[in-house]
Amino acid sequence: MSTDPSETPERALVEQLQRRLRREQAARATLEERIRTVVADHKRLETELVRYRDHFESLVSNRTAELMRTNEHLMRENRERRLAERARRAFEDQYREASLMLETMLDAIPDIIGVQDGNHRIIRFNKAGYQFFNMDETEVIGKRCYELIDQGAPCDHCVTRRILETNEPAQLEKYIDTRGIWMDIRAYPILDMDGRLFRIVEHWRDITDLKRSEMSLMESEEKYRTLVENANEAIFIFQDGRFVFSNRRAREMARRLGLQALRKPLHRLIHPPDKAHDDDYYALRLNGRDPKPAALSFRLVDADDELIWVELNTVNITWQQRPATLNFLRDITQSKLLERRFQEAQRMDSLGTLAGGIAHDFNNLLMGIQGNASLMWLEVEDNPSLTEKLKNIEDCVDSGSRLTKQLLGFARGGKYVVKPMDMNQVLRHSAEMFGRTRKAIKVHGNYQSNLWTVMADRSQIEQVLVNLYLNAWQAMQGTGNLYLSTNNVVLEEAFVAPFEVPPGRYVRVNVTDTGAGMDELTQRRIFEPFFTTHEPGRGTGLGLASVFGIIKNHSGIITVQSRPGMGTTFELFLPASDQAPGSDALSLQSVETGSETILLVDDEDYIIDVARLMLEGLGYRLLVADHGRTAIDLFTEHQASIDLVVLDMVMPDLDGEAVFKALRAINPDIKVLFASGYYLMDQADELLRQGHTDFLQKPFNMHQLSVKIRRMLGGSEGEGREAQAAKRV
Structure with a gap:
């Protein structure tokens, strides 16, 4: 209202x-x-x-x-x-x-009425006058009026003096310091029969309360003026097709929009797609002929052709006895950006969950193929024709595995080996490798010294950078400039809120190209899986999707800024760490066997069949459980002889975490190797921190399986449970 x-x-x-x-x-x-x-x-x-x-x-x-x-x-x-x-x-x-x-x-009369002569001498007062000065008639008569208020001379702008000069009534508002009051003093001449002035009547009225009211009103108006002038919203009054009042924020926005220079009415600056069917709708609203009080959100085009999201509230008022509208115009560009980022983050989370499920099932299928191929290698080493076919099968599995890794990178998981690392070193190394293969691209680096450390999986961060380099190379059509930079930043709550990450210290990595750029619609979809702007057959659409997922899984932020014809900038923000950068350990390359007892837990029959043959082929004794409850029962019965548990993370009745907790309750020192086609980052990281655990990504071959097992059991080929027990003793 x-x-x-x-x-x-x-x-x-x-x-x-x-x-x-x-x-x-x-x-x-x-x-x-x-x-x-x-x-x-x-x-x-x-x-x-x-x-x-x-x-x-x-x-x-x-x-x-x-x-x-x-x-x-x-x-x-x-x-x-x-x-x-x-x-x-x-x-x-x-x-x-x-x-x-x-x-x-x-x-x-409650006011003071007095009569004096032309020399300011009092002739008499009414009763109010004597009471005000606390004197009787004998004390007052003959005194000069200004002496009664403790002055040595007449007042400035003395009414008696003015009457003596003009013979006309005079008026004065006088503050009497000794009394702390305001007086309204009015004087009137008394003329004789010949029109000569011989007496002056003065009327004094106490106007202290009125003055206080006026000052309160002025203070109230000043507060209102200060409030309006310093409001964050643009406030203006529109009347008869023109602005009759505007606060500071409104004047700033007018300058930004170039209203005076362009000489256009405000509603003509509305972005065309946001205009109503009636082209004069906004003009009618500004002139008070739209009765709806709801706020309107739309975009304005400023003097630099940049779009500004604003929200307009209009109220019909009366201004100087004529109809007008009071308008509140708020810049909501940042709010709209945060809203869009939040919606995109929600959509990407949903797609990530879907991608993780697909990758898990696909990796299980690849595990079956890879496992059988690994077993076949043991039987066909002397048959060149079959070994070639097996090699082709493993190449296909490897290609499929790389594809699912990109899906897993996009999904909620995918950090495998997280270590403190120096992003300057990673950026220099990856840029050098890229520059050797794409010599037409000039790479420019600007790396901050004393850059903070980040906790990350080096191989995945390198995958992120390579995908961004390739995306830039494609956008620049094979030739152009690639600008890389790093610096330390501290992000505030307002910036990180849409990304659901905490504020604080981050390392920013900028990757900028001089390519064709992207429109707003393309920017909104570039991180979606299988979205690509290339022709069919020239891309999977998983590159930037995996980039988004990997950065998200590292509790980081990725943003993109681009305009058609103006190139593209990707900004990566990774949480800073106080740990010193480390180095990657070398992987063992030999296949190792053993003789210990292993409990295999998986809900897929074909995975069990393949893993059984692989483990038995490596010399291990095997116990098998096809769901979580069976695994707990078997472990309870045979815990004294079980050296290691190979446990699937995703199962229908009891998942890997529940089974792991149940086994640890029975034997806190049991060693568990988690194997899954989908790495649940938060869940798995918590389990891995508990010790005597490791993770093996499906699909895996016999070499990878054997190396992981020997690392966990801590012995060489053939070293059994008794020898390990002797070592522990």
């Missing part, structure tokens, strides 16, 4: 005081008129009295002469004399009554 500023309590109070002042002014004018009337009557009576007295004396003289001339007229003359005396007394009584009435009226 709109609020008319003219109806505020302060305004109502001012109007009430003004009405009261006008009534009192009217009453004072009436009183002053009556005073003048009484004074005039008094003068008239005096004149009449003189005339009657002269007449009476003439009559007396005439009558006396007549008495002397004749006795017969004596009685009549005496009677006429008595009548004349009675009339004189009647006139005197009327004069005294008028004087008393005037005195009573003056004393009844």
